[in-house]
Amino acid sequence: MPLPTSFEGRLSLPAVAAPMFLVSGPEIVKETCKAGVVGTFPALNNRSTEGFDEWLTEIETDLAAWEKETGQLAAPYGVNLIVHGSNPRVQADLEIIVKHKTPLVITSLGAVAELVEAVHSYGGVVFHDVTNMRHARSAMRAKVDGLILVCNGAGGHAGTLNPFAFLPEVRAEFDGTILMAGCISDGRGIAGARAMGADLAYLGTRFINTAESNAPAEFKTMITEANAGDIVYTPAVSGVPGSFLRQSIEGAGLDPDNLPTKKEIDFGKELTPENQSHKAWKxxxxxxxxxxxxxxxxPVADLISRLKSEYEEAISGLTSRT
Ligand SMILES: Cc1cc2nc3c(=O)[nH]c(=O)nc-3n(C[C@H](O)[C@H](O)[C@H](O)COP(=O)(O)O)c2cc1C
Structure with a gap:
């Protein structure tokens, strides 16, 4: 079960802090990578391709200075590209990625062979988000390096498959990197994902509640008060089924049990931070x-330090019990 060679010697924990719309930016990425976990953000979190370019320069400059000062290696960083006809920035953002030789590109929605080739041309790797075997096979044909299995209960556009069922099916056909996503919020969960055969755990929601995340304070507080049963899985917000906090749906004046149907999917409009008029995700x-x-x-550094202790305890506890 391989990790890309570019990751070797750079991780302190087999984990990725997942890209999150309006939540992750350079601050979270820099601190995550310094703590030995792969840090990522969606390209669309910056309002323009020029601004995205500047963010990459900021991250690279900061990590290079930190490596020089400490003599340590930072974890690789990654960016998320929404590969969908309604995102007009895909090509321009890809050119910036190639210019910066971004180590990891996470693609969502479309797995495109030409994009994978462009990233491979400079030695980068591509991980692709999937929720079922059909999408996993299509990504395998596009020759992606890794598959992110977005399972039941995950934040964002979650899938519906149980990880115990989905992971072995993918592993039977794929010898690249497998990432497990969905509900992993502590080190024990990371150990569980590894025990099931995943190479890396992929954590989103846990990183919303860090000092460096751009989530509003009310959002973070709502997370501390919520339980699993408060997550509503619905296509009503963005046109694709996703997981949303019941309390925030109510706060927006909507009835979580009686949501309108939303048919249009437009990521160009949907996933644009300055699009103040559109309420979804905001x-x-x-x-x-x-x-x-x-x-x-x-702070991210404290969270990752705790995740590491929990991970090690979980593994040694399991070893001693068996
Ligand atoms: C607030 C939020 C925003 C997200 N935005 C994106 C995004 O822009 N692109 C993407 O590929 N995934 C996005 N995701 C999904 C995450 O990258 C990841 O797959 C998911 O959070 C993992 O499940 P977990 O939250 O249970 O850990 C988002 C998730 C959340 C919670």
């Missing part, structure tokens, strides 16, 4: 079922 907040165990908002 007022109605996405989170996964892993909220139940989150009751704080620590």
């Amino acid at each position: 007022n109605v907040w996405s989170a996964g079922q892993g909220v139940g165990t989150i009751d704080d908002m620590p």
Whole structure:
């Protein structure tokens, strides 16, 4: 079960802090990578391709200075590209990625062979989000390096498959990197994902509640108070089924049990931070079922240090019990 060679010697924990719309930016990425976990953000979190370019320069400059000062290696960083006809920035953002030789590109929605080739041309790797075997096979044909299995209960556009069922099916056909996503909020969960055969755990919701995340304070507080049962899985917010906090749906004046149907999918419009008029994701907040165990908002460095202790304890506890 391989990790890309570019990751070797750079990780202190087999984990990725997942890209999150309106939540992750350079601050969270820099601190995550310095703590030995892969840090990522969606390209669309910056309002323009020029601004995205500047963010990459900022991250690279900061990490290079930190490596020089400490003599340590930072974890690789990654960016998320929404590969969908309604995102007009895909090509321009890809050119910036190639210019910066971004180590990791996470693609969502479309797995495109030409994009994978462009990233491979400079030695980068591509991980692709999937929720079922059909999408996994299509990504395998596009020759992606890794598959992110977005399972039941995950934050964002979650899947419906149980990880115990989905992971072995993918592993039987794929010898690249497998990432497990959905409800992993502590080190024990990371150990569980590894025990099941995943190479890396992929954590989203847990990183919303960090000091460096751009989530509003009310969103973070709502997460500390919510439990798994508060997550509503609905296509009503963005046109694709996703996980949302019941309390935020109510806060936006909507009835979580009687939501309107939304048919249009337009990521160009949907996923644009300056699009103030559109309420989805801005007022109605996405989170996964892993909220139940989150009751704080620590700095990223403290969170990762705790995840590491929990991970090691979980593995040694399991070894001693068996
Ligand atoms: C608030 C929020 C925003 C998200 N935005 C994106 C996004 O822009 N692109 C993406 O690929 N995934 C996005 N996701 C999904 C995460 O990258 C990841 O797959 C998911 O959070 C993992 O499940 P977990 O939250 O249960 O840990 C988002 C998730 C959340 C909670």
